Amino acid sequence: MSTASTVSATPPAAPPRAQASVELRGVSRWYGNVVAVNDVTMTLNAGVTGLLGPNGAGKTTLLHMMAGFLAPSRGEVLVGDAPAWRNPSVYRHLGLVSEREAVHSFLTGWEFVLASAKLHRLPQPEAAARRAIGLVEMADAQHRRIATYSKGMRQRTRVAAALVHDPQVLLLDEPFNGMDPRQRLHMMDLLHVMGAAGRTILFSSHILEEVEQVSGTVQVIVAGRLAASGDYRHIRRLMTGRPHVFTVSSSDDRALAVALMGQPSVTGVELDGGGLTVRAGDYGAFTRALPMIVRRSGIRLHRLLPADESLESVFSYLVES
Numbered sequence: 001m002s003t004a005s006t007v008s009a010t011p012p013a014a015p016p017r018a019q020a021s022v023e024l025r026g027v028s029r030w031y032g033n034v035v036a037v038n039d040v041t042m043t044l045n046a047g048v049t050g051l052l053g054p055n056g057a058g059k060t061t062l063l064h065m066m067a068g069f070l071a072p073s074r075g076e077v078l079v080g081d082a083p084a085w086r087n088p089s090v091y092r093h094l095g096l097v098s099e100r101e102a103v104h105s106f107l108t109g110w111e112f113v114l115a116s117a118k119l120h121r122l123p124q125p126e127a128a129a130r131r132a133i134g135l136v137e138m139a140d141a142q143h144r145r146i147a148t149y150s151k152g153m154r155q156r157t158r159v160a161a162a163l164v165h166d167p168q169v170l171l172l173d174e175p176f177n178g179m180d181p182r183q184r185l186h187m188m189d190l191l192h193v194m195g196a197a198g199r200t201i202l203f204s205s206h207i208l209e210e211v212e213q214v215s216g217t218v219q220v221i222v223a224g225r226l227a228a229s230g231d232y233r234h235i236r237r238l239m240t241g242r243p244h245v246f247t248v249s250s251s252d253d254r255a256l257a258v259a260l261m262g263q264p265s266v267t268g269v270e271l272d273g274g275g276l277t278v279r280a281g282d283y284g285a286f287t288r289a290l291p292m293i294v295r296r297s298g299i300r301l302h303r304l305l306p307a308d309e310s311l312e313s314v315f316s317y318l319v320e321s
């Protein structure tokens with residue numbers, strides 16, 4: 001990929017940094033009575049890691065502690081070997097793309113990224129801005145005002161601003177939010193390239209599919225705690241191995257219940273006033289079998305709703321297991 005060669009061909013601006021890891025040791029953070037992060041221990045190394053969790057799980061709080069913007073209430077956050085909090089030298093090795101889209105839209109992309117280079121007091125801000133803009137493939141549009149950019153272009157420009165000082169660690173808070181599929185693919189490519197080039201990339205998301213497409217390693221956070229971590233296939237198995245619950249109503253719930261009980265994919269059926277509650281061990285097999293049963297028996301399906309499809313229930317399953 002062209003950007004990969006850009007990364008490897010760029011001469012290092014500073015002597016190579018030995019450490020790219022981020023380490024959390026027993027980290028908690030509370031806001032008054034609210035425990036946002038609860039005793040989290042994790043290590044991030046070079047490559048792309050996804051931080052997966054439902055809204056309010058504590059992802060932003062974790063990222064802000066890693067970036068040195070917030071002090072842990074307890075525990076330690078280390079970037080390389082140095083504490084992230086009250087340690088300005090950490091900013092030289094780390095970039096954060098925050099969730100909120102705070103860009104001055106009257107600036108051009110070039111002006112925005114150059115301003116970031118100057119804020120970092122880089123010795124050659126123009127060269128650094130050019131390199132970062134090239135990395136996110138925004139050179140063609142760099143002299144247009146940000147107001148005219150698509151959401152994806154704005155995100156890439158913000159990534160360029162966060163990368164302008166060539167940090168070893170890049171943290172991104174919900175970078176795919178609001179992007180269309182094409183913009184998503186482009187951002188995913190970019191993260192891949194940066195991870196393959198040896199940077200430590202951590203991005204947060206509440207969507208499993210997003211995380212598994214980009215990252216080899218996933219850290220799952222639920223209600224402030226680390227609920228699971230490892231290879232995305234392992235996480236996917238944890239999530240899909242659970243029973244799936246559907247509520248179904250039809251023209252003849254009793255007959256449908258009998259037919260469903262004969263299905264190997266169905267592990268339980270309960271009939272109540274409002275319809276059926278069906279438990280299926282295999283999501284795919286059940287959703288394929290149901291239309292066939294309905295067609296064969298002449299039953300009319302009025303409603304089929306996954307009762308537990310919200311991420312929250314998936315996560316609570318993970319936490320309880």
Ligand SMILES: Nc1ncnc2c1ncn2[C@@H]1O[C@H](COP(=O)(O)OP(=O)(O)OP(=O)(O)O)[C@@H](O)[C@H]1O
Pocket residue numbers: 031034035036053054055056057058059060061062
């Ligand atoms: N400044 C604050 N004061 C009080 N409570 C806060 C503050 N910031 C976050 N919280 C609370 O801490 C918990 C974790 O919030 P956080 O923003 O870290 O989660 P998140 O996973 O990033 O969620 P989202 O994706 O919705 O931003 C939530 O209960 C939130 O309401």
